[in-house]
Amino acid sequence: MKRTVLLFGICILLVVSVTGCWSRRELNDLAIAVGLGIDKVGEKYQLSVQVVEPSEVAGNKSRGTSPVTMYQATGNTLLEALRQMTTISPRKIYIAHLRIVIISEALAREGIGESLDFLSRDPEARNDFFIVIAKESKAEDALKILTNLEKVPSVRLFSTLEASEKEWAPTAAVKLDKLISDLVSKGRHPVLTGLKVIGNRKLGEKKENVETILSPADLQYSGLAVFKRDKLIGWLSEEEGKAYNYVNNNVKSTAGSVHCPDGGRITLKVIRSESKIKGSIRNERPRIDIEVKSEANVAEVQCHLDLKSTETITEIEKLSNRWTGELIEKTIARVQEDYKVDIFGFGEAIRRSNPKEWKKLSENWDETFTTLQVNVNMVNKIQHIGKVTNSFLEEMKP
Template identity: 55%
Template sequence: MVRNLLVILLLCSLLIVTGCWNRRELNELAIAVGMGIDKQGKQFKVSMQVVVPSEIAAKKGQGTTPVVLYSAVGDSVFEAIRKMTTESPRKIYISHLRILLLGDELARDGIGKSLEFLTRDSEARSDFYIAVSKESKAEDVLKVLTTLDSIPANMLFNALETSQKEWAPTTSVTLDELISVLTSESRNPVLTGILVHGDPNEGGSSDSVKNVKTPVRLQYSTLAVFRKDKLIGWLNEKESKAYNYIMDKVQSTAAVIPCPSGGNVTLEVIRTKTKVKGKVIHKKPRIDINIRGEVNVDEVGCHIDLTKQRTISQVERLAEQRVEDIINELIHTVKQKYKVDIFGFGQVIRRSNPTAWKELRRDWERHFMDLEVNVKVHASIRQLGTVGNSFLDRIKE
């Protein structure tokens, strides 16, 4: 009797239990990996780089390009994406987005409205990177096919990570990080720029990636400076690297140091640690930046004796002065040319002295212009390489 009752209850439960009501079948979706947003008049032009599954699957390709680009124009980003269904046989799916590119013109007009959809849409994740297409449209960047990685959006994602880790003038920014800075009362955002070398229309042909030297290339550039959500200018390479030193984002890079007697020594920065502290003295804010770095000697192009501790200490001092100089030059440039706090110094002051910040926050841009910033760098050489002094010293002319 009890067993029969249990069977009846189980059968009844099947009537009210449903499957995955919002499931998405792979063959019903167009997987977007790259997204570009450009300004077109008062509207948005959205471009989507979509994977072609048959070309990605092993040994099943038909010789066509591994991605396809869809574009549409709308009064909003979401409207433009939905309009793409007039061309795409499948609904665009953005959960696997790797890179978001913002066009140069759009960035100068303001990026806030174009990001609102991505913060609200339930299908959008926030772990993709965001960059600005420098001197070009975002659509043009997404047109270009790449070698090494057949999916261009994946190449852009990986190249940005690699350049930040190994070179340092670029920085990877996710959607959450960008929104956090945009809504901050004392900090303004920066984004990495990307350049198209060559004709982007030619770069969309599969023939362009069959050459040893491809005629069209994508290259990450320097950092774009924003006032709130509007692009106002660009840092150069040296300034971009100095920015990452301040923000404690330099993991590794190369530094060329001039020797006192002429020539250069090239150092490999293997690790750094930056501490930024703030204080308010007699109602005047002050920032202290302390950087500790470890370096290896990679190239010696001058006559120095690395067997002597005095020479090693001299090279360390030169390296310290070099980093201090580029950081001081950057801070001066940002104060005088852009007049915006891209470093988050205001946030440092707020954390150190909340009471004083209540007064300073009312006119932080003016206080930022007069802000005293002290930079101190300490460098330590860890390795001199596999040889002592350079063989160049033994070459007789």
């Protein structure tokens, strides 16, 4: 027995001694990439990589230079371009800590499939970065802009997209695995968030951009890019993006205003939202029923309302339900008419409810989607009216 225990202990020591460090990389030998931009120059790919300057990020050892630097190279493939950067970078570019991948709109219209194959195949690349589309610009332009609040622009872009999706809800924080899943699905096409460079681009590339209260240039998320498989075919507006997120149960919190009955506006802050998509076959035709339930608080009143009255609260709920429901219906109708691709996952809902019928519908689903009957039921309940009941504006009435 003792001999067996001794042998087992020796085996454990041997295993520990030969594992753990064989593939380690010294930090001083690596250039940590946090942002990656993909453009097309002719028939070749242009890769732009935003790399962290450790001494600038650390703070106490700062030399007063930019917290990031950029390396660029072109190649027939993305890996060729990445490896070619060794001719200008003193360290190997390490992409395991990417926060953001930006693809130019021009390349997205050609197709993003080949670019994604590299990212999904490279063993160093993880799946926890966001993918966005540089709207009306090159990807390299977005990576050149220096930003306030966060020293590293790519980290700022990651945090901004997370905050926007959580608090405002017109954007979609899409990671690699989700994007690939939508690309291969027959019942859903992908969407990606658009990223715009606003202001003076040239000044945005200089240190002066972060030395003023109001930066001359900045980066702003704007709209959702609609894809047909891996090709960009158009854009949804900010409000349409919010409707998309309502349908897909992605709204965690947001705000919206509606017209008061006698003029002015009242703003509601959505604090919870839950949506369900149900697919069915009726009279041999597919049908989609969407139910959205949300809870909101009164956040701002710019009109004369008696918020102590339950009838007033009921009327506000009706106005909110009508406005949000119509926005969802109009967005779905526009996608059906203009883009003719199912970005909402209605096909997946049909597949879940009736796999047998889905086999027949799946081959021509986009064509069926254009005439698909969709019913929206919006139920918004007001939970609180804030710290006060009626606005002080009521006391100011003549």
